[in-house]
Amino acid sequence: MNKVAVVGYGNTKFTKNELPIETLLLESTKQLFDTTKNLSQDLIDGVIVSTNDNSKYLGAILSELAGIKPKISHTVEHLCSSGTNAVISGFSYIASGLADTVLITGADKIDNPGQILKWDKSRGEFNHPIYWASMFTKAHKRQFNTTDEELAVVSAKNHKQAIDNPNAYSHKPYTISEIMNSKNVTDDLRLLDCSYSCSGSSSILLTSEKTAKKFTDEPIWISGIGQKTNSASFTKNELTTLSSSIIAANYAYKMAKTTPQEIDTAEIHDAFSVCELMAVEDLSLTEKNTGASYVRNLFNTEDRKINPRGGLIGAGHPLGATGIAQIIEITQQLQNKAAKRQISDPKKGLVHNMSAAATSSTVLVLES
Amino acid sequence: MNQFDAGLKKGNFITSECKYCAKIVWPPSDYCDNCFNGVTWRKVSLYGKIIEWSKKGNDIFCISEFEDTIRIIGKLDIKNKTLGSGKLVKLSKCSVNGKCKFFFTLME
Numbered sequence: 001m002n003k004v005a006v007v008g009y010g011n012t013k014f015t016k017n018e019l020p021i022e023t024l025l026l027e028s029t030k031q032l033f034d035t036t037k038n039l040s041q042d043l044i045d046g047v048i049v050s051t052n053d054n055s056k057y058l059g060a061i062l063s064e065l066a067g068i069k070p071k072i073s074h075t076v077e078h079l080c081s082s083g084t085n086a087v088i089s090g091f092s093y094i095a096s097g098l099a100d101t102v103l104i105t106g107a108d109k110i111d112n113p114g115q116i117l118k119w120d121k122s123r124g125e126f127n128h129p130i131y132w133a134s135m136f137t138k139a140h141k142r143q144f145n146t147t148d149e150e151l152a153v154v155s156a157k158n159h160k161q162a163i164d165n166p167n168a169y170s171h172k173p174y175t176i177s178e179i180m181n182s183k184n185v186t187d188d189l190r191l192l193d194c195s196y197s198c199s200g201s202s203s204i205l206l207t208s209e210k211t212a213k214k215f216t217d218e219p220i221w222i223s224g225i226g227q228k229t230n231s232a233s234f235t236k237n238e239l240t241t242l243s244s245s246i247i248a249a250n251y252a253y254k255m256a257k258t259t260p261q262e263i264d265t266a267e268i269h270d271a272f273s274v275c276e277l278m279a280v281e282d283l284s285l286t287e288k289n290t291g292a293s294y295v296r297n298l299f300n301t302e303d304r305k306i307n308p309r310g311g312l313i314g315a316g317h318p319l320g321a322t323g324i325a326q327i328i329e330i331t332q333q334l335q336n337k338a339a340k341r342q343i344s345d346p347k348k349g350l351v352h353n354m355s356a357a358a359t360s361s362t363v364l365v366l367e368s
Numbered sequence: 369m370n371q372f373d374a375g376l377k378k379g380n381f382i383t384s385e386c387k388y389c390a391k392i393v394w395p396p397s398d399y400c401d402n403c404f405n406g407v408t409w410r411k412v413s414l415y416g417k418i419i420e421w422s423k424k425g426n427d428i429f430c431i432s433e434f435e436d437t438i439r440i441i442g443k444l445d446i447k448n449k450t451l452g453s454g455k456l457v458k459l460s461k462c463s464v465n466g467k468c469k470f471f472f473t474l475m476e
Binding site: 119120121122123124125126127131134135137138139142185186187188189233234235236239 | 443
C-alpha cells in the first residue's frame, strides 16, 4: 500500500454569506494552487468534492472550473463527516495506485440541507440537531452530574481559541457566565453551546510518497484511518457515549501503530459542547468521567491541545468543509505553521469527525 | 406512499416485522435487516416507557421506547404528573403531514 501525504491546502473564511456552491469550491481550490509549489493542473488525477449541497455533478464542475481533466472525479456526501470520508476515498485511490495526486475540496452553504435527515422517521417532528443534542446533554447531566458551567467551559475555550483563527466564523470571546446565560434553545441547551451552520470551503492535496517532495518539504502523513457506522437513525443510539467514535478511534490507532497517549493535538467534532466532553473520553485522550475536568484544565492553562482552531463552536460548521478544515489545522500544527495557534512541537495529531449524533464517526491520525 | 406512512396517515402506529425470523424491523423497511426475508406490518403496542426528555418553551419532548425495541421522539403531555425516565407513557396520537408526529401521555 502506497503511503499518502497531505502536501497542500487552501481555506476560505467561514461566513454567513450566501454564495453559490461552485464559487465556494473554487475559492479554496484557487488558494491551494496559489500556495502549493510546482502544482499544475495536469499533475492532478483525482478530484473529489465533499458537500451536502443538492447541486449535481460538482466533481466535474470543479474540475472544469479549475482546468483539471482528472482520471477520477466524483462527490462524497456523508452529512457532517462528508469531508473526512472524501479524504478516505482520496487516500484509497492513492494507496491502491489508482491515482497519484488527488484534490479534495469540501464546501457547504449556510442554508445547506445536511442538517436534517428526513429519512429518519423515528425523530418525528423533532428532527433538527438541537433535539438530539438536548437528549445527549440531559442524559450526560443525569449520568455524570455534568453542570451547565462545565458545558460552558468547552464553548468558552473554543471561542477563545477561534480568535486566532483568521478563517473562523466567530472572533468574539465569551465568558463562562455569558455562555451559561445565553438564550435557552431548549431547557438543556444554550445557544452558545451550539455550533453554527455557515458557508465555507476547504481544500487539501493528497499525493503518494514518490511525489510528495515535489509539492512540499514538509509532507504530513495520514498514518491511521478509522470509520464506523452504527446506524443512520438517531434513536438506536446510546445517549452518553459516542460508541462509533470509540470503534473508529481504535481502528485508527491500530493502523497508525500508535496510542492515544502519543497524540499531541486533536481536532474534535464539538457540534455541541457536550460532544467535546464525550469525545475526549471516547477517543481515550483522557480517562472516563474526567472529560469535564480535562477540558477545564486546558482552558485554565490556555493549552490549545484540543480544537486549536476553535472547533466547530468557534470556527463554524460548513458541513462538507469541516472535516477538511480539521485536517488542515492538524497539518499546519504538525508543520509548525499554525501561527498564534501553534502548540509546542507536535509530532502526531488526530481528527475526529462525526455525523448525525455520532451514528457514524471517522477518525484520522496524522504525523510529521 | 409506503406502508408506514399510510398507517400513520390513518392514525395507526405500525411497524414491520420479519415473516421468517419474527424480528421487529425498525426503522420500518420492506425487508428484514437480519435475514432479508419479507415483512408483515402490524400495530405497535400503545404503551411504552420514557428513555429521556427535555423541554423547548412549553413543549416537553421525549424519546419513548415501545416493545423494548422501537424508539421514537414525540411531544409529551404530563397532565400534572411527575416526569421521570422509565415512566410509562401511552401513544395518544400519531400523524403524518410532511413530517411524522407522535404524541404521548404520561400514565403514572
